[in-house]
Amino acid sequence: MSKHTHKREAPELLLQNAGLKKTKARLAILTYLQEHPTPHSPEDISRALVNNTDTSTIYRSLETLESCRILTRIDFKKGRAYYEIVDPDHHHHHITCTDCGMIEDVPVCDVEMLIKKALSKTKTFDSIHTHTLEFFGHCSRCKNN
Amino acid sequence: MSKHTHKREAPELLLQNAGLKKTKARLAILTYLQEHPTPHSPEDISRALVNNTDTSTIYRSLETLESCRILTRIDFKKGRAYYEIVDPDHHHHHITCTDCGMIEDVPVCDVEMLIKKALSKTKTFDSIHTHTLEFFGHCSRCKNN
DNA sequence: TTTCTAAATGCGAATTATTTGCATTTGTTT
DNA sequence: AAACAAATGCAAATAATTCGCATTTAGAAA
Incomplete structure (x- = not known):
């Protein structure tokens, strides 16, 4: 997808720097979004995670990660939210x-x-x-x- | 609210120029949004209209008016849509x-x-x-x- | 003006995304 | 290892928005 080299902060570090607990859901979401650096809906993410994380957990995690500016939420006017990893260098x-x-x-x-x-x-x-x-x-x- | 003079196109003209039928719902919505030139949610508008226009009609009208670029839809991340009249001069x-x-x-x-x-x-x-x-x-x- | 027709409306019900309460589990701190 | 706040899972509730369909209406045509 990208022709550039993206400096990926390890999910663990991202959470640590934000003072957030390193939970399975958050790590899984961050890992997924780092490996698929395009906008994804909560449903996309839910489907993608193998360990079958509960929908409400996904929503809560996304909200937390967005409010810490680790993720960004995008409105494509498609009736649902999309999220991407924030990469300050790009x-x-x-x-x-x-x-x-x-x-x-x-x-x-x-x-x-x-x-x-x-x-x-x-x-x-x-x-x-x-x-x-x-x-x-x-x-x-x-x-x- | 505004210190500027806004050149208001008559709702009738806006609809006519867009090739849209001049229906009561559309005229009422446009008039309301012109008189209250700040962002309003479908619910705001529904409450404001005296003739008790049906919710689905409001949603359908807003969508039509937005796709004709008469209205603009704004996402304030508040979980609902907001609409404003488009005023190219402002x-x-x-x-x-x-x-x-x-x-x-x-x-x-x-x-x-x-x-x-x-x-x-x-x-x-x-x-x-x-x-x-x-x-x-x-x-x-x-x-x- | 009256007629005609496609488009718009109203109503009710269905969807869809997202949220919430609460009991249980888990991550971190001591 | 113990303790506790925070995060999760589950089920159920909301809230916004959409849809199907019968009825009405705006604008074109006669």
């Missing part, structure tokens, strides 16, 4: 074809600039810790019907 | 406080640049017709606990 967003649903990474986003601009426009907000940016369009295949 | 995004839920407009976004950059990075996509950009942070009140 910050990216996505472009989705609204015809066929195909998703591609968009490796650029001048985050610093965007956030600075946003903060300069508000007096009510002191800090921005997260942002979402998604593009929707048509891929060449769908454009030609 | 393109904006939002910043949400993840403590208290407060939402503020962020009037800046160099859309053209963002989209151009995104398109330059992909060979698979020909066009981008929509983008989402949301910021999450802490407002000054919440920051000081």
